[in-house]
Each structure stands twice: as structure tokens, then as C-alpha cells.
Amino acid sequence: MINTDDFAKRLQKVIDYYSESASSFADSIGVQRSSISHILSGRNKPSLDFVLKILSTYPDVELYWLLNGKGNFPSQGETVEKKDQTPASNEIEEKINSLPKKHAEGKSIERIVIFYSDGSFENFQN
Numbered sequence: 834m835i836n837t838d839d840f841a842k843r844l845q846k847v848i849d850y851y852s853e854s855a856s857s858f859a860d861s862i863g864v865q866r867s868s869i870s871h872i873l874s875g876r877n878k879p880s881l882d883f884v885l886k887i888l889s890t891y892p893d894v895e896l897y898w899l900l901n902g903k904g905n906f907p908s909q910g911e912t913v914e915k916k917d918q919t920p921a922s923n924e925i926e927e928k929i930n931s932l933p934k935k936h937a938e939g940k941s942i943e944r945i946v947i948f949y950s951d952g953s954f955e956n957f958q959n
């Protein structure tokens with residue numbers, strides 16, 4: 834179970850580290866501004882989608898650190914700019930591009946998440 838107060842403190846640390854306001858942070862991860870204030874105040878708990886948006890936008894944030902305070906922030910000990918929403922390697926991009934775009938009944942791939950054994954992951958969206 835996640836401690837909401839501790840999560841809020843770590844979230845505030847991330848916001849401060851990137852010199853953002855709560856509003857600009859919300860805009861950068863693509864959530865409503867009220868979501869940030871509700872989580873920081875302890876009114877709401879963070880959803881999985883909220884956490885994934887933070888991790889895919891800010892590569893220095895480690896999942897385990899954000900959720901339970903274990904690990905490091907920033908993960909590499911130096912400031913890194915926000916991660917673009919593009920694949921990190923040509924090999925992964927080629928694999929994704931080789932996937933069929935349409936599936937049975939008109940369904941299409943919306944998002945692919947790759948989980949690594951060290952707890953990190955990459956998020957790719959169409």
C-alpha cells in the first residue's frame with residue numbers, strides 16, 4: 834500500500850527538481866491541473882496512469898522511489914531534460930513499426946509498454 838503523504842512529498846520533490854509549477858507539471862504529463870493539487874493535498878491517491886505519465890515524461894524518476902521511497906532520485910545523479918515521447922532506440926522503433934497497425938474488428942495498437950527486469954520501462958504511444 835502506498836503512503837499518500839510520502840508520495841505527495843516525493844511528487845513535490847520531482848516538481849521542484851525540474852523547476853516547474855504544479856500547473857506546468859500537470860500540462861507536461863498531460864493531466865488536469867486539479868489532479869496535481871488533489872494528490873499534493875492528500876485528497877486523492879495517484880492512479881497507475883498518473884504514475885506512468887510521470888515516469889514516461891521524466892526519465893530521472895524511478896518507479897520504486899516514486900512509489901515507496903526506495904532507490905534514488907534523480908536516478909543518474911545529474912539533471913536530464915524531459916524525455917521525448919519517441920522511442921529510445923532504432924531497434925525498438927523498427928520492431929514497433931513492423932507490428933500490424935490494424936487487428937481484427939478494426940482494432941489498432943494504441944500503446945506498447947516494455948517492462949525491464951530492473952523495474953524500469955519504456956512507454957510508446959501511437
